[in-house]
Amino acid sequence: MGNIGTVTLVGAGPGDPELLTLKAARLIGSADVVVYDRLVAAEILAMIPPEAERVNVGKSTHHHPVPQEEINEILVRYAQAGRNVVRLKGGDPFIFGRGCEETARLAEAGVPFAVVPGITAAQGASASTGVPLTHRGLARSVRYITGHCKADEMLDLDWAGLADPETTLVFYMGKATIRLIATQLMAHGLEGSTPVMAVASATTAQEQRLDSRLDRIEGDLARSDLESPVIFIVGAVAGLSGRTSAGCLCT
Amino acid sequence: MGNIGTVTLVGAGPGDPELLTLKAARLIGSADVVVYDRLVAAEILAMIPPEAERVNVGKSTHHHPVPQEEINEILVRYAQAGRNVVRLKGGDPFIFGRGCEETARLAEAGVPFAVVPGITAAQGASASTGVPLTHRGLARSVRYITGHCKADEMLDLDWAGLADPETTLVFYMGKATIRLIATQLMAHGLEGSTPVMAVASATTAQEQRLDSRLDRIEGDLARSDLESPVIFIVGAVAGLSGRTSAGCLCT
Numbered sequence: 001m002g003n004i005g006t007v008t009l010v011g012a013g014p015g016d017p018e019l020l021t022l023k024a025a026r027l028i029g030s031a032d033v034v035v036y037d038r039l040v041a042a043e044i045l046a047m048i049p050p051e052a053e054r055v056n057v058g059k060s061t062h063h064h065p066v067p068q069e070e071i072n073e074i075l076v077r078y079a080q081a082g083r084n085v086v087r088l089k090g091g092d093p094f095i096f097g098r099g100c101e102e103t104a105r106l107a108e109a110g111v112p113f114a115v116v117p118g119i120t121a122a123q124g125a126s127a128s129t130g131v132p133l134t135h136r137g138l139a140r141s142v143r144y145i146t147g148h149c150k151a152d153e154m155l156d157l158d159w160a161g162l163a164d165p166e167t168t169l170v171f172y173m174g175k176a177t178i179r180l181i182a183t184q185l186m187a188h189g190l191e192g193s194t195p196v197m198a199v200a201s202a203t204t205a206q207e208q209r210l211d212s213r214l215d216r217i218e219g220d221l222a223r224s225d226l227e228s229p230v231i232f233i234v235g236a237v238a239g240l241s242g243r244t245s246a247g248c249l250c251t
Numbered sequence: 252m253g254n255i256g257t258v259t260l261v262g263a264g265p266g267d268p269e270l271l272t273l274k275a276a277r278l279i280g281s282a283d284v285v286v287y288d289r290l291v292a293a294e295i296l297a298m299i300p301p302e303a304e305r306v307n308v309g310k311s312t313h314h315h316p317v318p319q320e321e322i323n324e325i326l327v328r329y330a331q332a333g334r335n336v337v338r339l340k341g342g343d344p345f346i347f348g349r350g351c352e353e354t355a356r357l358a359e360a361g362v363p364f365a366v367v368p369g370i371t372a373a374q375g376a377s378a379s380t381g382v383p384l385t386h387r388g389l390a391r392s393v394r395y396i397t398g399h400c401k402a403d404e405m406l407d408l409d410w411a412g413l414a415d416p417e418t419t420l421v422f423y424m425g426k427a428t429i430r431l432i433a434t435q436l437m438a439h440g441l442e443g444s445t446p447v448m449a450v451a452s453a454t455t456a457q458e459q460r461l462d463s464r465l466d467r468i469e470g471d472l473a474r475s476d477l478e479s480p481v482i483f484i485v486g487a488v489a490g491l492s493g494r495t496s497a498g499c500l501c502t
Contacts, residue, residue, distance in 0.1 A: 018274035100383035115378040123368035132351035143394040161412035
């Protein structure tokens, strides 16, 4: 075996290719191999050098994503063959990105690795709609939660802890479970009038936005044409959207 | 009055100038005026065009920061004079950045604005130390909290809601209040052995890191030479640091 390569987990950001970091752009432009997911924009993939190898793990030959354990082995194999690998993931590798499952396997195999953070969907939706994640007097804390659960399981969260009117809640992957989320948050003390903003494809040309409230979000969402992935921002800050978007300029 | 300018609130990221987004770099490079804070790196300020005006609001003539209300008026004034303004802030403008106080004033004054998100300190510290913010089986949620409070007030948080062993807690500006934070979290049910990682100047050449646990962090921090700003990552994920950093490569 010759020299071992390195693997860098790189966050590709929320959708807008310009929200990539300078470091991510540099590493993509000098990679030997790029292993990427379904949610990475075409404009970002266009930055991969023509001579570099591209590995799409968002879809296998049977149109299913490659299992996580197999992705881990792909990364180890390329690095052991001496290649410098960029592992490109939507959002931030360490926020609902399963990044640590990959770095743990790399550490175990003795492969040097690094991680480059990316703008996560909550930040993208917040910036593009003008809704802040924290705000003096309204939200002293912000919390990101996954609304995803296995098909045969009930979403089991710390509802009492979540129902804090001074914390902004951002639910990722919550489209299928929004009814339960809204019901439980109200059962644990949040007002039905608590503002909820749903955002699909944040920061892209396809961005869609829905302003609602906890006691109406299920019906409003069902009547909307928002497509997955959707994130939900729950809390008083979501009610600022009308005010601040008055002067909003999309860049 | 001629044409009105625009104001773009831009996140400068956690410290490493390469963690700026491509969009932020483009906007800084074409600004007429850049209004910036104390925590923005010199390498980022060097990207401002020589002909652009620079306004440092991190320090006034009396070595105190310019009050928020005055910053709001500075932004309105430059925009009304037809200048395109970049308002450059450490981290992300909408996460503990008081960004919405500025956008609300701009909206009120009829000044068009936009917001560009930035990598926040929690993400920078997470990536550079290899400690994930979420991880299957350990942390299904991550929460950012400010540990800052006025000198004459007690930090009054939703301690019972915070003390969830399945949520990663990241405290910003908590160096002065870490004793209270640790005591209250333990009083509300978190184990004394809960891992805590403190990181100062994350993602810069001056980065310092301290691995501790809830029942020891106060003493460990007092004996350390960590300089502000320090952020604290509390939760089971902080205990992964030893394992994952084995193969860590700093880029």
